[in-house]
Amino acid sequence: MDTAAMDRDLETLRAGRHAWARLPIPEKLRYLDALAQRTENVAERQVRAALAAKGIAPGSPAAAEEWLGGPVVQARVVRQLRQSLHDVLHHGVPQLPPGSVRQRANGRVAVQVFPASLTDRATLPGFSAEVWMQGGVTPHTLADHMAGFYKQPEPDGAVSLVLGAGNVASIGPLDAVDALFVHGRVVLLKFNPVNAYLGPFVEEAFADLIHDGYVRTAYGGADVGAYLCGHPAVDTVHVTGSDKTHDAIVFGPGPEGAKRKRENQPINTKPITSELGNVSPVVVVPGPFTAAELRFHAENVATQMTNNAGFNCNAAKV
Template identity: 50%
Template sequence: MSSSPDPAVVPEVSATSVPGAAPAPVAASTAPVAATAPVAASASGVASPPETSAAELDRAAADLGAAATTFARMPPAEKAALLRALLPRTLEGARAQVEAACVAKGIDPSGPMAGEEWLAGPCLTLSNIRLLAEALDDIHRRGKPRLGRGGVHVRRDGRVEVGIFPQGVQERVLYGGVRAHALLQPGATAASARAEQASFYQQRDPEGGVTLILGAGNVASIPPMDALHSLFVEGRVVLLKMSPVNAYLGPFFERAFAPLVERGFLRIVYGGAAVGTHLAEHPAVTHLHITGSAETHDRIVWGAPGAEQERRRATGEPRLAKPITSELGNVSPVMVLPHLYAEDELWFQARSVATQVMNNASFNCNAAKMLVLPRGFAQRPLFLAMLARAFEAVKPRRAYYPGAHDRHARLTEGRAALDAAVLRLPPELPLPRGVLRFGAPGADALPWTMVVGLDEADAGEPLFREEPFCSLLSVVELGSSDPVHFLDEATRFCNERLWGTLAASLVVHPLSEEDPAVAEALDRALLALRYGAIAINQWPAMVYGAVSPPWGGHPSATLSSVQSGLGFVHNTSMLGGVEKVILRAPLRASPRPPYFFDHRRSHEVGARLAAWTAAPGWGRAWSVAKAALRG
């Protein structure tokens, strides 16, 4: 999920070079892999299973190939029952999983920051399981999954929108004011939107297939949710290779998903580059899903960097001729529409942006990386001072992802060190070029960092073209304080200058939209921005976290210019022909969102939300709300 080199980048190696022994088995006696070596301690201090041997990789792939058609033709109601068997097992192991992730990332498991691992881990996995089970029940009863509030809507320009979030009364209460719809690709109609839903389940005798998932190393819910999508939306069994960064999570997934493992529908394996190469080229594997870096993707598809890769790319001759989907990185922009915001509104949004930088130590593919401000924005000094205040409030985090220190040094070297006083310069003056660092990091941490004074016209600026997968936020000013002009210029800049097509956000005051010219310009920007997820007044991670919306890069990407990736995951409504998801939220929410860096009960909210997600009910919903209100 990043544009940074993954620790398991796939090189040109032979299958016979795969060393190692198999991981420890799951509890079931039918577990596919036997332990022949002790569990290894990782650099994080959390024990990880050893690398899986070549023989056991071959056996796992063969087992899955043998089960693929059986699973593909399993009735939806039976699949729904299989999913529901995962809920209690996932909830039972949730606390231990969260504690392991906290140890690996240097977080106090009993403190508020542990809420990150609850909210982005078991809570989302449980939600995905339940929503897919409900969708399959719908398919069994009436052929299609239900849609969210608003259903299918045809805009005045003929484009089709589909309501996808929220989907129930309790969801509306817990996520007050947040709503999302999918914009379908040009040419879609209301009839085609319905006709293309759940396309896999319209096949009479599907053959299925085997998807190799190269798992993400940064967020605990990504590997299991990618597996769930392949299994229950696309109808293919899964061979999940854990990233070496978070391989310690694999045994938790094996136990939680044991019903799938026992039936031969899921295998989880361990290792680095050689294992990835061996499996990608295995004849039993029919599809690949890559989460990681564009560099990893291009090595797999086009070969090692150099003349051969460029030749293959130019002639359209991939070295791996299998269908590939992916979810990679992004230089995620936050565009602030000019307006005279109230101080509490501005403080809320400053904390939101700071959270988008600091969450998970900034190792998120949707972390805020480029703050796009209007040139001459009257509240620039106040907003940037608020951002600095937020950064100063949180101790720098452990930079647990490999390569982060080198990346941070490379992207900040040669930039003048600035004092925070420059943030209070009058808005008519441009910010000087340089870098500000906040906090006193320990040896294994990086400071929260702000790079200012970027030139929008500088085609050579690396921060425009490379995702800084570390604790760094850049600031660029463009356009003017006229909101229509700013929206047009910000859209052009994001589409033409910034790398990636995954996620973007805008801060928009509701009063601005009462001006017809601004409302039209905003709608024009939402249509034109080439991102798979766009959020208004909210972190785009909410599109990921809502689970029901499709999540992925804008479909303008290609195999040769992959940007943030190809295809969508999650998508529990099983929509076809999606272009993007647009999510809206209030400018200021109360109580403060539990994922905010300064929420005092985030860990309690996360634990209670996991219980509600596994078995929704008003009593559990009220328990979540009480913890949220105390934050």
């Protein structure tokens, strides 16, 4: 474990954290444009490497998963984020389609965020998604709760450690994108040993941000993760993994860590966000359903368990 190299990387990130946070939106849009183009440039090579690593035959149905779970979704999110930042630049907040905001029976505000385009409707007909706002938010005050980072006149920067996922190729890079462009933080992205082969492609896609000192990468196992989580130069942590990984970071490993968890005595008090598997239910409501509709929904439930062999944090498991 080369702690000196990690220390240097964190020193670089800390030196640039305030500059990144205060960078004008047009400059950030240029970084997003470069990221989108470079994501396209590495896409085919990245997918070939993933297929080889997983033993998947090129051209097989399973090969499509590596496109959809990797460069395709990464490019899509970057494109959508670019549109949101463009809206923030010109309107102060992302612009919502007409009719997308409603109040539920209990008074809570719900915002339909999908479908948001004709492409969404064509590719996933019949699907929709809403964000339910916290109590106290009204349709008139909704904009006050959007793009909060960009409402600050001179925000302070921070260093975010992103512990990348070992399952889906786009999760780690997009967690980094979220920290950078939504929260205004510079990023140290640590790759999971399971898919560390993705590192060179991600580094190529993020080359402009790396060159200018806003992103760094790290490789290694639990010892590297533990060193970085406890490093004084790291302000926040985001982890995709198991609940055991989260608990080891916050409370420490083994029986002593379990005891500290029971007593709520964390050893790491840094703000931490986590995506730790999924115990979300599939809720089946009364019909009437046609045979075709039942088959359609059954296929979607089954696909959650077969896509990427079921190793997806966004796949309901109950």
